[in-house]
Amino acid sequence: MNAVWTIAKREVFSFFVSPIAYVVMTVWLLFFGIVFYILALVFAQQPGGAESNLLTAFFGGTTLFYLPLLVFTPVMTMRLLAEERSSGTIEPLLTAPVSEVSVVLGKYFAALTFWCVLWAPTLSYVWLVARAGKNTVDWGAIGATYLGLFSVGVFYMAVGLFMSAIARNQIVAAMLTFLVLGGLFVLGLAGYANVGDEMRAIFEYLGLWTQMAAFSKGIVDTRYLVYDASIAAAALFLSVRALSSGRGN
Amino acid sequence: MIEVDNLTKAYGDRLAVKNIRFSVKQGEVIGFLGPNGAGKSTTLRMLTGYLTPTDGTIRVGGIDAIEHPIEARRLIGYMPESVPLYGEMRVDEYLRYRASLKGVRRAALKSRVDASLQLANITDVRYRIIGQLSKGYRSRVGLADALVADPPLLVLDEPTAGLDPNQIRQVRDLIRGMAGQKTVLLSTHILPEVESTCGRVLIIHKGQLVGEGAPAQLRIAQEGRQALVVETRGPRETLDAALKTAAGVRAILDTAVMDGQGGAPLLRYRLEVESGDVAEAVFAAVAAVGCTLRELRREQTSLEDVFASLTTADHAAVDAQPTEPAATPSSPDAGVSS
Numbered sequence: 001m002n003a004v005w006t007i008a009k010r011e012v013f014s015f016f017v018s019p020i021a022y023v024v025m026t027v028w029l030l031f032f033g034i035v036f037y038i039l040a041l042v043f044a045q046q047p048g049g050a051e052s053n054l055l056t057a058f059f060g061g062t063t064l065f066y067l068p069l070l071v072f073t074p075v076m077t078m079r080l081l082a083e084e085r086s087s088g089t090i091e092p093l094l095t096a097p098v099s100e101v102s103v104v105l106g107k108y109f110a111a112l113t114f115w116c117v118l119w120a121p122t123l124s125y126v127w128l129v130a131r132a133g134k135n136t137v138d139w140g141a142i143g144a145t146y147l148g149l150f151s152v153g154v155f156y157m158a159v160g161l162f163m164s165a166i167a168r169n170q171i172v173a174a175m176l177t178f179l180v181l182g183g184l185f186v187l188g189l190a191g192y193a194n195v196g197d198e199m200r201a202i203f204e205y206l207g208l209w210t211q212m213a214a215f216s217k218g219i220v221d222t223r224y225l226v227y228d229a230s231i232a233a234a235a236l237f238l239s240v241r242a243l244s245s246g247r248g249n
Numbered sequence: 250m251i252e253v254d255n256l257t258k259a260y261g262d263r264l265a266v267k268n269i270r271f272s273v274k275q276g277e278v279i280g281f282l283g284p285n286g287a288g289k290s291t292t293l294r295m296l297t298g299y300l301t302p303t304d305g306t307i308r309v310g311g312i313d314a315i316e317h318p319i320e321a322r323r324l325i326g327y328m329p330e331s332v333p334l335y336g337e338m339r340v341d342e343y344l345r346y347r348a349s350l351k352g353v354r355r356a357a358l359k360s361r362v363d364a365s366l367q368l369a370n371i372t373d374v375r376y377r378i379i380g381q382l383s384k385g386y387r388s389r390v391g392l393a394d395a396l397v398a399d400p401p402l403l404v405l406d407e408p409t410a411g412l413d414p415n416q417i418r419q420v421r422d423l424i425r426g427m428a429g430q431k432t433v434l435l436s437t438h439i440l441p442e443v444e445s446t447c448g449r450v451l452i453i454h455k456g457q458l459v460g461e462g463a464p465a466q467l468r469i470a471q472e473g474r475q476a477l478v479v480e481t482r483g484p485r486e487t488l489d490a491a492l493k494t495a496a497g498v499r500a501i502l503d504t505a506v507m508d509g510q511g512g513a514p515l516l517r518y519r520l521e522v523e524s525g526d527v528a529e530a531v532f533a534a535v536a537a538v539g540c541t542l543r544e545l546r547r548e549q550t551s552l553e554d555v556f557a558s559l560t561t562a563d564h565a566a567v568d569a570q571p572t573e574p575a576a577t578p579s580s581p582d583a584g585v586s587s
Binding site: 002003006007009010013014017018087088089090091092093094095096097098099247 | 294297298299300301319320322323325327329331333334335336337338342346347349350351352394
C-alpha cells in the first residue's frame with residue numbers, strides 16, 4: 001500500500017510539472033466557463049427557479065458536458081503507462097520490489113486526482129449561483145452531481161489507464177481511449193435513433209449519456225454507480241494483466 | 250548469491266538466451282562479457298525480474314526469483330542499460346522516490362539518499378533536474394539508484410557507458426571497493442573493465458556461455474598463440490629470408506614500412522612464433538645478416554584476443570580452443586622478455 005501511495009504521488013507531481021497539465025486545465029476552464037456563461041444567459045431570461053435548473057443543465061443537460069470529456073480524458077490518461085514504456089522508465093519501475101497491482105493502483109489514483117483537480121474549480125460556479133441567485137441552491141442535488149462526476153471519472157480514468165497499458169505509445173493510447181469512450185457515447189446517442197424502448201434504455205445506460213442527467217437532478221441512481229465501478233474494476237484488472245504479460249516480451 | 254540453471258529466453262522462434270547456467274558466490278565481482286546482442290541484457294533482465302524466462306530457474310539469495318519475484322527483487326539493486334530516468338524530477342527527489350519504492354523506511358530515507366549520492370559522487374548535482382544533466386551524471390544517478398536501498402546484490406548493465414575516463418576510473422574503484430561486501434554482476438563489452446574490476450568473467454556469445462574463468466586464466470588458455478614484434482632497419486628481402494628461417498618462427502603475420510626514406514627502410518614485422526622464448530633466436534638472425542634492431546618485444550595476449558577468438562570463431566572451434574595443447578616449444582629458455 002505504501003508503494004501505491006509513492007507511485008501515485010510521483011505521478012501527480014510529474015503531471016503538474018509538465019506543461020500538458022496547464023494546457024489541459026486552461027482549455028478546460030475556458031471551455032466550461034463559456035458553456036456556463038451561455039447557459040446562465042439563457043436561464044437568466046426565464047422567470048423563477050432558474051438557479052437549480054442552470055446547474056442541472058450545466059452538469060448534464062447538454063452534450064456540451066460529455067464532448068469535451070471525450071477529448072480531455074485521453075489527453076490526461078495517455079501518459080500514465082505508455083510514457084513509461086516508451087521512455088524505458090518502466091524497467092526500473094517493474095524491477096523495484098513492487099507488484100503490478102501497486103503500479104496500476106498508484107497510476108489510477110493519480111489519474112483520479114487529476115480528475116478531481118479539474119472539476120474543483122466548477123465549485124465556484126455553484127458558489128456564484130448560490131450567491132447571485134434569488135432562490136436557494138438544492139445542496140442535495142449538488143452533492144449528487146459531484147458524486148456522479150466522480151463516478152464518471154472512476155469509469156473514464158480506468159478505461160484510459162488500460163489503453164495506456166496496452167498501447168505502444170501515447171498517441172495510440174489517446175486514440176484508443178477516444179475510440180472506446182466516443183464509441184460508447186455514440187451508442188448512447190442511439191437513443192435518438194429509431195430503436196425500441198428497451199434497447200434505447202440499454203444504450204443510454206452503456207454510454208453514460210443519461211448518467212449526469214439523473215445525478216444533476218439529485219437522483220442517485222445506484223445502477224450507474226455499480227456500472228461505473230464494475231467497468232473500472234475490469235479495466236484495472238486487465239491493466240494488471242497487460243503489465244505482467246509484458247514481462248514475457 | 251545467484252544460481253542460474255538452464256535459463257532460456259525465446260522470442261518466437263529466436264532464442265535470445267540458450268540454457269545458460271552459472272552461479273555467483275556472495276561477495277564476488279563477476280563480469281558478464283559479450284559482443285552487442287549476445288544476450289547479456291536479456292539475461293540480466295531475467296535475473297532482475299523485468300523479463301520472465303521461457304525456461305529455467307533463477308535463485309537469488311536462496312529465493313526462487315520466479316515464484317517469489319518481489320522478495321527476490323528486494324535483494325537486487327539494478328541499473329538498466331540505457332539508464333532510463335524521469336527527466337522532470339530533481340536528482341534528490343528521484344532518489345527519495347526510488348528509495349521509498351524499494352521499501353526504505355521514512356526515518357532512514359535521508360541518510361540512504363545522502364550515502365548513495367556520495368558513493369556515486371553526484372552530491373554536487375543533487376538539486377539539479379535530471380533532464381538537464383549530462384550523460385555521465387545521468388548514468389551515475391542510475392548507479393545511485395541501484396545503491397540507494399543498500400541491497401546485497403548489484404546488477405549493473407554496462408555501468409561505465411557514456412562516462413569519461415576519469416569517471417570510469419571512479420566507477421571501477423567504487424565497484425572494486427564493494428568486493429567482499431556486496432555481490433556485483435556487471436555486463437560490459439569493454440575488456441579492460443573486466444580485467445580491472447572482476448574476479449571472474451563469463452563470456453556469452455549468441456545466447457550461450459562460451460567461456461568462464463578468472464581474467465588471468467582465460468588469458469593463459471590462449472597462450473598457445475603468440476606474436477613477436479620486431480622493428481629493424483635493413484633491406485627487406487634479406488630480412489624476410491632471415492626472419493622466416495629463424496628458429497621458432499612460424500610465419501610472418503604482417504610487415505609495415507615505417508620509414509622508407511634514405512638508405513635501408515625501417516620495417517616492423519609481426520611474427521607468429523612458437524611458445525617459449527624465440528626472441529634470442531630472432532635477434533641472432535637479424536644480427537647475422539648485419540641489420541640493426543630497434544625494437545623486439547612480445548605482443549601480450551590481452552583478454553581482447555581471447556574475447557575475439559571466443560566470439561568470432563564458429564562454435565566447434567570455440568569448444569576446442571581452451572583445451573588446445575600448447576605447441577611444442579623449440580627453445581625452452583625461461584625468462585620472457587616483453
